[in-house]
Amino acid sequence: APATQKQVRVWVDGCFDMVHFGHANALRQAKLMGDILVVALHSNADITAHKGLPVTTEEERYKMIRAIKWVDEVIEDIPCYTSVELLEKHNCDICAHGDDFAANADGVDSYAAVKTAGKYREYKRTEGVSTTDLLQRLLQMTQQHLCANEVNRYEGRSYPIMSLQQRVLSVLACKYVSDVIIGAPYTVTESMLDNLKVDYVLHGQTPVYPNKDGSDPYEAPKTRGIYRTIESGSALTTDVILQRIYEHRLEY
């Protein structure tokens, strides 16, 4: 486009609770509708009023959406009804949403105003994944493995929650990821380090579970002196999510 032409700013709003690759695929399609992708997130208070309590906090949802490849800007604390004034305030030209009906708590179409104004666009909703579905799987897991006094006993069982393909799509949607090795072994081997020309092997502050024979999966990089631990800036883990769901299970 010529430099004088205004860039098209695309607006997508939503809850984005427990961000999954369905959300990422929505944002990928929305980005293709223009030049700049602006994602507006609802506050936890608003979500609770319209759909019920979210599992992740506002700060967690903001961070996760900022880490998605196709996202240019994030706007926090946006109401559940999308007005034309709101779009204009943020200099957005069009509003995009999945091809499912989105209604407010009072049954009104959340996008009625932007539809009337001709500013509404639709992308395909990704089948086979949703926050509701993930929540159901997690709830089942808490029922199978948690008893009131032993909430920590599920460690290492019934994981993972998503299939390998689903997990690959999730990490590929992350802005900072260049490449994914599908089905990488638990132990980082000498030959992997050589073949992939690895300079550093990093792990967060969470504990590393040893192999069944007791050996350290990071022995090779540690011996080479290329193993480092990093600070993620977040205490969120799958265990923490399970614990929250368990604590609030009667509200879902």
Ligand code: CTP
């Ligand atoms: N979305 C999508 N495909 C999915 C799930 C969500 O395209 N499998 C889209 C929605 O259409 C919406 C955006 O992602 O445009 C944000 O969705 P959100 O507000 O979080 O709510 P839901 O549509 O209810 O998504 P989920 O069921 O996963 O909570």
